[in-house]
Amino acid sequence: MQAEVPVQDNRTASDAAAADRITGLDALELGPRRSKAALGGRIWRSAWPKLLAIAIVILAWQIVVWAQWKPEYVLPGPATVFGDLGTLITTGDFWDGVRVTMIRALTGFALAVLIGTVVGAAVSRFAPLRAAIGSLITGLQTMPSIMWFPLAILLFQISESAIMFVVIIGAAPSVANGLISGIDYVPRTWLRVGQVLGMKGFAKYRHLILPASLPSFISGLKQGWAFSWRSLMAGELLVIVPGALSIGVRMQQARDLSESSLVISFIIVVLVIGILIDVLFNAADNALRRRWGLTGS
Amino acid sequence: MQAEVPVQDNRTASDAAAADRITGLDALELGPRRSKAALGGRIWRSAWPKLLAIAIVILAWQIVVWAQWKPEYVLPGPATVFGDLGTLITTGDFWDGVRVTMIRALTGFALAVLIGTVVGAAVSRFAPLRAAIGSLITGLQTMPSIMWFPLAILLFQISESAIMFVVIIGAAPSVANGLISGIDYVPRTWLRVGQVLGMKGFAKYRHLILPASLPSFISGLKQGWAFSWRSLMAGELLVIVPGALSIGVRMQQARDLSESSLVISFIIVVLVIGILIDVLFNAADNALRRRWGLTGS
Amino acid sequence: GKSDDAASASGEAAALRLGYFPNITHAPALIGVKNGLYQQSLGSTKLEPKTFNAGPAAVEALFSGAVDATYIGPNPAINAWATSKGTAIKIIAGSTSGGAGLVVKDGINTPADLKGKKIATPQLGNTQDVALRHWLKENGLNADQQGGGDVSVLPQDNATALQAFAQGAIDGAWVPEPNLSRMILESKGKLLVNEKDLWPNGQFVTTHLIVKQEFLKKYPATVKKLLQGHLASVKFITTDGAGAQKAANEQLGALSGKPLKDEILASAFKNLSFTNDPIASSLYTSAGHAQGVGLLKPVELKGIYDLGPLNELLKADGQPPVSDAAAS
Amino acid sequence: MSILQATETRTERDAVVRLDSVSKQYGSGSNTLLALDRVSLTVAKGEFVCLLGASGCGKSTLLSLVAGLDQISGGTLDIGGRHVSLMFQEAALFPWLSVLGNVELPMRLRGIGRAERRQRAEELLEVVRLEGFGHKRPHELSGGMRQRVALARSLAQNADVLLMDEPFGALDAMTRDILHDELERIWREQELTVLFVTHNVREAVRLGDRVVLLSSRPGRVIEDYPITHERPRRIDSPEVSGQAAEITDRLRAEVARHAS
């Protein structure tokens, strides 16, 4: 029966041949555009605006410094700052601090994601729960980290757990909110399809809700990361563990000492970490958009 | 020609009649369900879980206090706290502080929304700009507010503007990120429709991009609000502008004086403000979902 | 806490959790921890040092049982005493005296020049804030809590104040060491008032040692050993100034990543004096001033000191006892 | 022959789907819209029933009620707890899954092993003439191809009752013919019960055991034709054309009468 009236068949093989032919005919217009040679071009295309932006910022900064608007100890020039930064990042101590902070940030964030996801899913699933604590989630988020310290100390004494607590309570609401808003905007059609396919409970979340709300979830994660990092910077001032000095402590210290150049160095360090993490999120986001067919014109 | 073969016509009038008939037939099942009488029910339905949740929290708290886990001056009971809170909110001073803080929060937030929207739209519109500063936006967000103060003071001395600066730089990235992620996920079909309809430039944003990315934008606004509030609380501690004592200052003072009961009172005040604002956002969000046809089964 | 679990009949805790700040006014703690003086005298009781950035956090930790004793300024101690209605803490020894004052911009020479100026203090109602407000009052200038009045008093944290002063955003600040020295040395400030000059004998409390009452009751022997370590540390500072400065700065460096510059360290040490005497009279007076400018509700401070153990140790060492009596 | 009689005669048989005076009303207050008005319809086990009616008359609504996606506003609806599959009017594929992923999903939900479901999905793609498109994403397909994927996904559900909402609306005549044959084969082999919405009267006659006509808004059952031509039928055979013409006339007349 299959051989009966084969209206159409899989023509990928002959398509490829046709494509070859066409490439011969009109090589400029057709043909696989993204060859290996183009990879370098792609990297360059994504890099030059960044480099240009950085160059412009540094130039503007240098000009302000040259104009002597403020004395050097208030607003040090790029040369001084990059010198200090260079010295800073060549010390093992600094990298120990980065390690300590990043470990805290990543564990805290991972826990926040876990808790945020569970809470978000639960809240969007059960109407009474949503009515009860839906708004509380954003309420918690508006609480300055510093106000959690008494509670953190009360519950966890002075320990890493206290820092974790502050980080989690800072970041989890964002993650939950992202998920909730994603779930709320899952198109009705898909929900109906899911219902017809007999999705229930966990399977429904696994196969429908989570993938469908992924864009919003990822943007919640991004926000959550920002919150957890900020909470961590505040949290690290809570406990100063002798030994490796975390970024937060060093940053506060630089500020306490009014060492402008060091303060700016740390701003740069934090920015770079933030940007690196964002690049990861963006990679995830782009992969997602490609899968969903949202790239291109 | 219209009278030729009127296959179907607008039957709302006769539909209504039919509906009446059916209501008569089977009043229990049919008929407009949401009458005025049901409004009270609806409010009650949305209120009882909240009240229950509050009751549970207070009860648990009271039990912990009764168990004398910690002395009263460390963990005061609900009675003490609500007593203090009652005294607090009956003072005119307190409301002056709320006024000062809310004015700052709202102006700061409004400006952040403005700036975030413009930046977000620009970044998602121009590829080089996105490559240049896209990641910087999240980078900025991870910067603890406190690190902006040197810059804020450098630029604005000690003034309201310095606080505004910190609030805006805290909140605008969220708003921008929400918008960018919303724009990125505008379904391709709609973009193509827009193109066919000849939408360009501002009109495209006005009629297509903004409405289509509204859900994500609103959740960006929500996060932005949380960031701006937290930045404000930090800002109010660092830059004291002569005038009424703002919430942030009062909160810090309560902490400085180790008055647990007052600290908890302020936590409640901040939570309540956060929740009220969230309720506003939720109202917007619900209206949106109803318009988009996302409510119901 | 851990120490409770390992309670022993001998009145000695298994561990002692001691709080202090990475700050030069806490030099006895810095040196005592660095040189192992506490651990030596505590013997089998393990010392667990904890550091804090500011008084409120230390008090929170003390209240919730995360530390047993801490070095702290007079104000947070008074607040802790007041809020717990005299049940939470006792001051058991002095540590540091002096080292605060009003630094101003060039061109301000008399109190009258301060009219319409902005002056920073570390925190509303803290020792320096009270001192400034009291001093302004004495000089016929008023300042309200909202930053208004003849002189605008702006409470801001030290880092902000330093920076604001360096940029001319404020006209002066009443600050403690080492910021006093830094404002003078780095930002070319002028010392208009040295707080020392306002007190009898130039002595007023800047830092002292407090302990949780529960802990004191349960482990008097441990507290005594802590005091022994404290005495040894103070003695080290008074006998070997240079060595003390070096040790303190090394510990600062270890805790915060960056030691103080030598000139600032030297200047700060010069302005500070280290003593076991808690200078009770200055505490009472300062509290009186605070009430006078409306920053403190009337509070009964009687009993805040428990100097018995300290005096026993001093006596054994042949030193004169200290007193918790108010100056007449 | 009125629907009431027709239903009566079949009620006693092995009814799989039974609607009794089912009404459906959308909205509330002034925005009320009565989509279905006391529809009674019984579909017996193994029966292939086609549903015809003007645009907006409530066909999709009827299917969604049967599938349990919406609540009925009046009457009774009974499907005896059977496993129902609904193929929507729009393809509604999940963009985050490949074509194969979409087709495999119902089997994954039933806990069928990876290898088995992959094989079955490939078979189904062959049935809908989409071999080799398994690794494409939905957005890389044409409208008709998406519809066929949705059909494959529906078949992968292995349901007892198949509800299909204009499943071949976006297909050319030839592809449609092939899929008619395939659907008929599967229906017979698996003894499915099918409720099939279409706008193509010939298609209805080609496939159905019965063709049920709905009136314009609000939808009511106005006629129920049994189709008795021998299978296999050809869509361009004279019998099919003849009966289709008859039904078309009836529908036209009814719609005209109803609208007057």
Add this chain to the structure above:
Amino acid sequence: MSILQATETRTERDAVVRLDSVSKQYGSGSNTLLALDRVSLTVAKGEFVCLLGASGCGKSTLLSLVAGLDQISGGTLDIGGRHVSLMFQEAALFPWLSVLGNVELPMRLRGIGRAERRQRAEELLEVVRLEGFGHKRPHELSGGMRQRVALARSLAQNADVLLMDEPFGALDAMTRDILHDELERIWREQELTVLFVTHNVREAVRLGDRVVLLSSRPGRVIEDYPITHERPRRIDSPEVSGQAAEITDRLRAEVARHAS
């Protein structure tokens, strides 16, 4: 008659849309898919051209190229900067706008005043037989009703060239007949140029001045029939049926040959 000859004779006339050896390739590397292969086609001013072809043969692709939504991969395409409107295969209404809002949008973009565009939109809703549904939201409509709203929106664009992708796919025969008449009227009155994709051969013959056949993937023009029957035509008239049967046979044969 081959397409090449047909095109030659028309090229000199007032060509509104001219495709010359247009190819379109999707994807890159191993994922390449050639959707259109050197398609040449010229549509003269005021002409109504219908496009037929198997599912997935590249009809929608062709329209999107003409509308400028995708880039051609080879050949030349010229529409002389004309204002083009495309009615998509899926309705693609904006959910945040009411039905009226959707129809008014193109006029709003052209800066037409509120009252005028409201009136025009109401007229267009009447044309598509949706009077009284103006204040509903798209999700409250049936599939066919949405398609009709999309048609109204397309007409509201007042474009010179109308590209329509299976505009009547989800409509019953009667509604479709009415809309055929309406579309023909508007086409004639406004002297539109129409490129119309459909799977219904009779519909193509009913409406078109020419019917162009595309082969299966990759799409190529395989035949170009001029339809010369006098208008107004009826879809069930013997002439239309006859020519439709002829075209269907040709298509079937070509598709079978092509696939072998």
